[in-house]
Amino acid sequence: MQLMLGWWAAVFAISATVAASVRFMFPNVLYEPSLRMKAQRPDDYPDGATFFPEHRFFLMKNGKQFRAVSATCTHLGCTVNRIADGSGFRCPCHGSVFDASGAVTSGPAPKALAWYPVTLSRDERLVIDMTRQVSPEEQLVV
Ligand code: FES
Helix, strand or coil: CHHHHHHHHHHHHHHHHHHHHHHHCCCCCCCCCCCEEECCCHHHCCCEEEEECCCCEEEEEECCEEEEEECECCCCCCECEECCCCCEEECCCCCCEEECCCCEEECCCCCCCCEECEEECCCCCEEEECCCCECCCCCEEC
């Protein structure tokens, strides 16, 4: 009986060692969304603002013109909401208000919202590059 118990203990110890070794091969890593996002074709979006929650930005369409503005508040990183009449953005956390160009009009936010370049891919889909910033006036015309 004691010999059997010893064998089971050895099998358990070896199994635990193998399991720990396999687990070691897969480190704890946070996978974040890519900072270059390929969206749909220009005609797939309505005029006005479309919010992309995973990447936290608004795609702004005005006819054939496209721009993208970050929805990340420059104070402490909350997600801003678009003011219903389109006059700007409001942060629900500490009350910062940004005008339609992303400039701070009130509140603790230290700087304007970031604007990202929008380009067209070869397969004619919109590409938003969140690794770069551009001026609010820069836009893609399709
Ligand atoms: S996080 Fe937006 S005002 Fe503080």
